[in-house]
């Protein structure tokens with residue numbers, strides 16, 4: 385059985401498996417709220433964007449982590465108590 389840690393995604397406390405990236409944690413959390421698709425940010429035109437390459441190249445997975453904007457969700461391992469902000473509530477990082 386996988387161990388879980390708790391963190392905050394868009395103000396919601398969620399438990400996610402240990403050892404995953406922030407992008408995977410967001411996907412894990414969004415399955416319940418959005419069904420499918422992972423949204424991390426908005427483009428300058430306001431379009432919703434999500435992780436694409438998963439290897440730190442496309443920059444589409446940028447989120448705010450613990451108040452620091454433009455962190456790559458696909459390259460950042462989760463940590464207990466982390467606060468992650470995505471574009472799902474329109475208060476989004478661009």
Ligand code: FES
Pocket residue numbers: 434435436437438439440441442443444445446456457458459
């Ligand atoms: S998904 Fe492409 S940089 Fe993170």
